[in-house]
Amino acid sequence: MNAIPPHEAKNRYLKDKSTDVTDSTLSNYRTTLNGFCDWLCDEAGVKTLNTLTSDEIQQFKEWRLERVKTITLKTDMTCIKGFIQFCEHISAVPDGMSQLVRVPKPSREDEVSDSILTSDEATEILDYLEKHEYASLRHVVFLVLWKTGMRRSSLYGLDKRDFEDGSKPYLKVRHRPETETPLKNKGRGDRDVRISGEVADVLRDYLRFNHRDGEDEHGRTPLLMSSHGKRCEPSTIQRNIYTVTRPCHYTGECPMGRDLDECEATSYNTASKCPASVSPHALRRGYVTESLNAGQPKDVTADRVDMSHEVMDKHYDKATKNEQMERREDYLVDV
Numbered sequence: 001m002n003a004i005p006p007h008e009a010k011n012r013y014l015k016d017k018s019t020d021v022t023d024s025t026l027s028n029y030r031t032t033l034n035g036f037c038d039w040l041c042d043e044a045g046v047k048t049l050n051t052l053t054s055d056e057i058q059q060f061k062e063w064r065l066e067r068v069k070t071i072t073l074k075t076d077m078t079c080i081k082g083f084i085q086f087c088e089h090i091s092a093v094p095d096g097m098s099q100l101v102r103v104p105k106p107s108r109e110d111e112v113s114d115s116i117l118t119s120d121e122a123t124e125i126l127d128y129l130e131k132h133e134y135a136s137l138r139h140v141v142f143l144v145l146w147k148t149g150m151r152r153s154s155l156y157g158l159d160k161r162d163f164e165d166g167s168k169p170y171l172k173v174r175h176r177p178e179t180e181t182p183l184k185n186k187g188r189g190d191r192d193v194r195i196s197g198e199v200a201d202v203l204r205d206y207l208r209f210n211h212r213d214g215e216d217e218h219g220r221t222p223l224l225m226s227s228h229g230k231r232c233e234p235s236t237i238q239r240n241i242y243t244v245t246r247p248c249h250y251t252g253e254c255p256m257g258r259d260l261d262e263c264e265a266t267s268y269n270t271a272s273k274c275p276a277s278v279s280p281h282a283l284r285r286g287y288v289t290e291s292l293n294a295g296q297p298k299d300v301t302a303d304r305v306d307m308s309h310e311v312m313d314k315h316y317d318k319a320t321k322n323e324q325m326e327r328r329e330d331y332l333v334d335v
Contacts, residue, residue: 001050001091001092001093001094002050002090002091002092003048003049003050004048004049004050004087004090004092005041005047005048005049006036006037006040006041006046006048006049007037007041009049009083009086009087009090009092010030010033010034010036010037010083012086012090013029013033013082013083013086013087014026014029014030014033016086017029022177022182022183022184022186023177023180023182024153024182024184028079029079032075032076032079032080033079033080033083035064035076036060036076036080036083039060039063040052040056040060043059043060043063044056044059044060048092049087049092049093050092050093050094052093052097054097054100054101057080057084057100057101058102060080061073061077061102061104064076065104070104070106071106073104074103074104074105074106077101077102077103077104078103080101081098081101081103084097084098084101085098115278115279115281115282115285116278116282116285116286116289116318117146117245117278117282117283117285117286118286118290119286119290121245122146122283122286124250124251125142125244125245125250126142126143126146128244128249128250128251129142129143129244129250134202134205135202135205135206135209135210136206136210137206137210137224137225137226137232137240138240138243138244139202139206140202140203140206140224141155141224141232141237141240141241142240142241142244142283143199143202144171144195144199144203145241145280145283145284145287146283146286146287147195147196147199147287148171148193148195148287148304148305149283149284149287149288149291149301149304149305150173150193150284150305150306151183151184151280151284151305151306152234152237152238152280152281153181153182153183153184153234154173154183154189154306155224155237156181156224156231156232156233156234156237157173157174157176157181157182157183158171158172158173158222158223158224159220159221159222159223160207160211160221160222160223161221162174162223163200163203163207163223164192165200165203165204168194169194169195169196169197169199169200169203170192170193170194170195171192171193171195172192172193173189173190173191173192173193173306174190175187175189175190179216179218179220180218183306184306185306188306189306191303191304191306193304203223211225212225212226212227212229213225214229214230216230216231224237237280238272238279238280239268239269239271239272241277241278241279241280241283242271242272242274242277242278242279243268243271243277245276245277245278245282246265246266246271246274246276246277247274247276248260248263248266248274249271255276256275256276265277284305284316285315285316285318286318287305288301288305288307288312288316288317289316289317289318289319289323292317292319292327293319293323293326293327295327295330298312
């Protein structure tokens with residue numbers, strides 16, 4: 001076996017994976033493996049991987065479980081298992097070691113997130129934005145995510161030219177990895193997404209009054225521009241959603257009875273600390289659930305949001321049993 005230090009093997013693995021996965025996935029791998037390799041070096045005293053044992057991997061798993069949820073540990077250990085398989089390939093660890101990496105199996109309750117924005121909440125937020133933050137960046141971010149169900153990364157990658165403002169307006173979602181805006185499903189995620197006249201009106205006014213024209217380093221004019229004249233980062237999109245979904249932001253009151261003068265979650269950068277705020281993913285779940293409840297066919301919804309039926313059923317459709325019954329109502333026949 002070769003005597004290869006953990007971080008050196010990690011770097012070779014990331015370089016090998018760089019052609020197979022998106023930049024965001026590669027970044028997630030790097031974060032996970034940095035933590036794993038740091039633990040091996042600092043806690044287990046592993047200098048080269050040819051001395052690594054399955055017990056040390058298990059000890060890391062137990063250490064990590066004390067700090068994260070089971071679903072997160074599953075993601076971590078799946079990544080580590082792939083890394084160890086690569087290490088077998090370059091003869092850095094004994095053959096068969098990857099088979100000894102135990103990936104936890106979360107319960108369905110652990111695996112499925114319940115975070116969702118409801119239609120009533122979305123309507124109240126949109127009413128607030130329409131009145132107080134009309135055609136602002138935050139208004140556009142929330143409106144497009146709620147009305148289309150698209151991923152944050154898809155919104156991030158939109159250019160000004162991707163807004164087709166005709167009699168039947170739509171947004172062109174495209175995989176552009178060569179200019180740093182890839183889609184999760186790559187070219188398979190390319191699609192045109194119809195938007196309503198209401199959404200088009202807000203986009204039109206945003207571009208006219210609040211958009212800072214300019215180009216990014218690739219000569220593209222982003223649809224979402226920061227105050228610095230650059231493409232809005234995904235983190236900016238996320239912080240805006242956390243901010244506007246805090247009940248105190250759009251109602252002026254805290255449903256948990258907190259003193260707003262003392263609450264740690266009232267600033268833009270700390271909004272995620274509000275227990276009632278949600279991430280962009282909750283809007284995606286809400287869109288899928290409400291669309292299906294309204295009778296939109298599953299095929300149409302899946303194509304619109306670029307999602308498989310299996311993933312939709314398991315992770316995104318949060319309809320209650322009663323709502324599911326109501327959906328079936330129109331299709332029932334008396335026999």
